[in-house]
Amino acid sequence: MVTCVTPATTFGKTGNHHQDYYRRKGTQPLIVMATQNDSKRPFRVAILSSSVRIGRLSHRVALYIQRYLETQLSLTAEIVDLKEYDFPLFDERLAYQQSPSEKLLDFTRRLMGADGIVIVSPVYNASFSAALKNVIDLYYAEWKRKPVGIVSVTSGSVPGIATVQQLQTLMLKLGALVVPTLCTVVKVAETFSETGEGSPVAERIIRPLLEDLQWLLNQTVSRID
Numbered sequence: 001m002v003t004c005v006t007p008a009t010t011f012g013k014t015g016n017h018h019q020d021y022y023r024r025k026g027t028q029p030l031i032v033m034a035t036q037n038d039s040k041r042p043f044r045v046a047i048l049s050s051s052v053r054i055g056r057l058s059h060r061v062a063l064y065i066q067r068y069l070e071t072q073l074s075l076t077a078e079i080v081d082l083k084e085y086d087f088p089l090f091d092e093r094l095a096y097q098q099s100p101s102e103k104l105l106d107f108t109r110r111l112m113g114a115d116g117i118v119i120v121s122p123v124y125n126a127s128f129s130a131a132l133k134n135v136i137d138l139y140y141a142e143w144k145r146k147p148v149g150i151v152s153v154t155s156g157s158v159p160g161i162a163t164v165q166q167l168q169t170l171m172l173k174l175g176a177l178v179v180p181t182l183c184t185v186v187k188v189a190e191t192f193s194e195t196g197e198g199s200p201v202a203e204r205i206i207r208p209l210l211e212d213l214q215w216l217l218n219q220t221v222s223r224i225d
């Protein structure tokens, strides 16, 4: 692994709360940045887009994250879109299903085959969507030690903190390695276009989560295939 040790003050304003904190304090903590090792493949990240609603808006954030991971962080990123799958209501965990459907196996390969997962969750009644819980429950051992970042998305102006925290609690119960970063998108239509372009503020909202996920991947995932 290539690592470089850099004084925090060489950074511009990053949007990363911790880095900016040290800059304000005028101190120079050493930040160890693990970079991609050129001899290894890039990390693969699956972005689980979890609104299946007609006219959904949170999918815009999934599109933005995919592009950001690929262009800014040089990771491989794929959207796994729940709306494409139209899953029936949960009736058993995958491990106990006698003959799982081909679409469930495909979904599982794409989601669990990734090194890390970003869950993009709509805010529904201060919680998350039933469609999302419907697929989370399909797995148990598969979640263990899986790096997972979570972002909530609302069209309103109150941040979906409860949504993120409920999902964090759920994923911790399943043994996932949960990125603790609190990432919430408000007034989604003002910040993200239909095709996933973000206004200037988008990066400030999203980048800290993705950087922390990348850091966690560097600490925990072996890329020897």
Ligand SMILES: Cc1cc2nc3c(=O)[nH]c(=O)nc-3n(C[C@H](O)[C@H](O)[C@H](O)COP(=O)(O)O)c2cc1C
Binding pocket: 051, 052, 053, 055, 056, 057, 058, 059, 122, 123, 124, 125, 126, 127, 153, 154, 155, 156, 157, 158, 188
């Ligand atoms: C069933 C339902 C419940 C919702 N509850 C909330 C809520 O509690 N707080 C909020 O800010 N927005 C709420 N919204 C608005 C969504 O956050 C909004 O639709 C947003 O775009 C994310 O969902 P979407 O991807 O399905 O569009 C709700 C929407 C639906 C459909």
